[in-house]
Amino acid sequence: MAWNNLTDRQKQLDKLIDGCDVKLDATNSCVEKVARTIGATANELVFVRQRIELRLRTAALLDKTDSFISSTEQTLDQFERDDEEWRRRGKIFGFDFK
Helix, strand or coil, X not given: CCXXXXXXXXXXXXXXXXXCCCCCCCCHHHHHHHHHHHCCCHHHHXXXXXXXXXXXXXXXXXXXXXXXXXXXXXXXXXXHHHHHHHXXXXXXXXXXXX
């Protein structure tokens, strides 16, 4: 659900979820606790659940992306060390690898 397609009430609830200070997880008890904390009605529970799930998926994707970036940086650092080693060894045998 895109932000622009949400009603004003849904936008309000979404913002309140961020500030509710409840550790989010996918359990029913978490959804109910968040709903009570932010003042959501029983009819709004499905929306609250969807927004919590969206936050959890987003957090998981960000963690995965951070890991990928870290792994890529390590690989690039290893390539740089390997290149330097080949230049050093090449000089020993009279080659100039650039």
